[in-house]
Amino acid sequence: MPARVRRHSLIRRSTRTGRCGGALRLVGWCLVAVLCLLAAACVQPPPIAPTPVSTAEPKDTVVPGPRIPSLSPSEAIAEAERLRLSLSREVPQSRSVADPADAAWIQRAKAATETGSLAIDHPQLIVVVDRNPRVQQMRIVLAQPKGAVWLVIGGSKVSTGQAGRHDYYITPTGVFLHTEGILDYRALGTFNENHIRGLGLKGMRVWDFGWQPAEKGWRADRETGDIRLLMHATDPDYLEQRLGRPASQGCVRIPAAMNRFLDRHSVLDADYLRAASFDPRFNAILPAEREPNRLAGSAMVIVDSAQQD
Numbered sequence: 001m002p003a004r005v006r007r008h009s010l011i012r013r014s015t016r017t018g019r020c021g022g023a024l025r026l027v028g029w030c031l032v033a034v035l036c037l038l039a040a041a042c043v044q045p046p047p048i049a050p051t052p053v054s055t056a057e058p059k060d061t062v063v064p065g066p067r068i069p070s071l072s073p074s075e076a077i078a079e080a081e082r083l084r085l086s087l088s089r090e091v092p093q094s095r096s097v098a099d100p101a102d103a104a105w106i107q108r109a110k111a112a113t114e115t116g117s118l119a120i121d122h123p124q125l126i127v128v129v130d131r132n133p134r135v136q137q138m139r140i141v142l143a144q145p146k147g148a149v150w151l152v153i154g155g156s157k158v159s160t161g162q163a164g165r166h167d168y169y170i171t172p173t174g175v176f177l178h179t180e181g182i183l184d185y186r187a188l189g190t191f192n193e194n195h196i197r198g199l200g201l202k203g204m205r206v207w208d209f210g211w212q213p214a215e216k217g218w219r220a221d222r223e224t225g226d227i228r229l230l231m232h233a234t235d236p237d238y239l240e241q242r243l244g245r246p247a248s249q250g251c252v253r254i255p256a257a258m259n260r261f262l263d264r265h266s267v268l269d270a271d272y273l274r275a276a277s278f279d280p281r282f283n284a285i286l287p288a289e290r291e292p293n294r295l296a297g298s299a300m301v302i303v304d305s306a307q308q309d
Contacts, residue, residue, distance in 0.1 A: 071294055073148040076123035079295050080142040080151050083125075083265060086291075087140070087154045090264075091257040095139075095155050102152040105130075105139045108303040110150065113143065116175030116301070120145055124297035125153070125267050127231070129252055131160040131171045132306040136244050138254065140267060142295065157244035159234070159253040160302075163217035169227045169250035170217045173302045176209040176229060178268045180275040184208050184285050187233065200233025200256055205263040205287075207231040209300060214250050227251075231300060233259040252300070263287055270296040 071079060087094050109128045113120055120143045129138045139155035160171035189202025199206055209229040215222040227250040234240055234253040243255060254262075264287055266273060273296060276283040 070122040073123065073144055076142060076144060076295060077149065077151060079123075079293075080125075080153055083140075083293070083295070084153045086265065087261060090261050091154070091156060091255070093156070094258070095137075099152070102139075104305070105152055106141060106150045108305065108308060109139075109141050109143065109301055111308075112173075112175055112301045112303055113299075117177065118175045118299045118301075123148070123295055124270065124299075125293075125295045126297050127262070127268060127300045128155075129158055129160065129171075129300065129302045131173065131246075131302055131304050133246050135305055136160065136246065138252070138258075140262075143297070156255050156258045159239075159243050159245060159247040161214065161217055161248055161250040162246040166218045167249065168217045169214040169225065170222075171248070171250050171252060171302060172212050172214045172227075172229070173304050173307075176212065176300045176302065178207055178209060178271065178298050178300065180271045180279075180282060182208045182210050183281055184272075186285070196238060197235045200259065201236060204233040204256060204259050205285075207262075207268060207300070252302070264290055266290055266293045266296045268297055268300065270298045 105128060108130070109126060112128075113126070118126070123142065123144045126141050126143050127138060128141050130136070136158055137155055138158045140153040142151040142153060144150055162168045163170060185206050185208070187197070187199035187202060187204040187206060189197055189200070189204075191197055207230065209231070211226045212229040213224045214227045214229075215224055230251040231254060232251060233256045234243070236256055239247070239253070240255055243253060247253065262268060266286070269286065272282050272286060276286055
């Protein structure tokens, strides 16, 4: 091979060798770095002394906002009588006078609260609904701790879930709490495709008790499904006159006047009144013209006298 060709060949070979050597040196340094990192990761940190656990009794959680003051039994009855007079003025055709059947309403309400999730540890109002197809009524009841007198303030007709129609559920029984965990809303007063205002006139309050299991009224086996349990007004022109018979898809329909009374007097707004002092959303739901009520409660109790009698 000529000398010039051999020299060029050696130059090319030495160039390739130099490049490969540099690459190998780079790989070697990377391996060293990785090994150093792995070695550092294997070093155990010094043990941390455990935080001592306090054995003191935990303090009660402080709930923001003012609490409704608890009344004595006699003060509670006086407040209930004041509300009874307001009910007779504000809700036409309301049942606001003493009735022999009041004792049965109280007995069923007591039985439901004793087996439900409501502790009657202070005087408070509860809304009691009888879904019995032959009754379809509601009562506002003063509930008091054991040993004190319970009192029916008054009530009105309602409509609960209707059986035999597709997608219509049977209103469930039990104790359903109205808490600040769910934000209520108000009706827009708009018409549906049948020209019906399903939630009543604009501004009517809608009390939301969350998702609840209910029987499917159109099925013979009464399979259950979840419904959004609400209490609300209904169309004043077409449906309010039909209150007093099962007609809803599972909710509790009430007259517009009763809707305004429950709303204005904060009958079920014990938790909302506390939350409104620090959360503007709840203050926006409560009516500006609300009247003080020292018996505000938080529970709707649904019974079925047809099953209990």
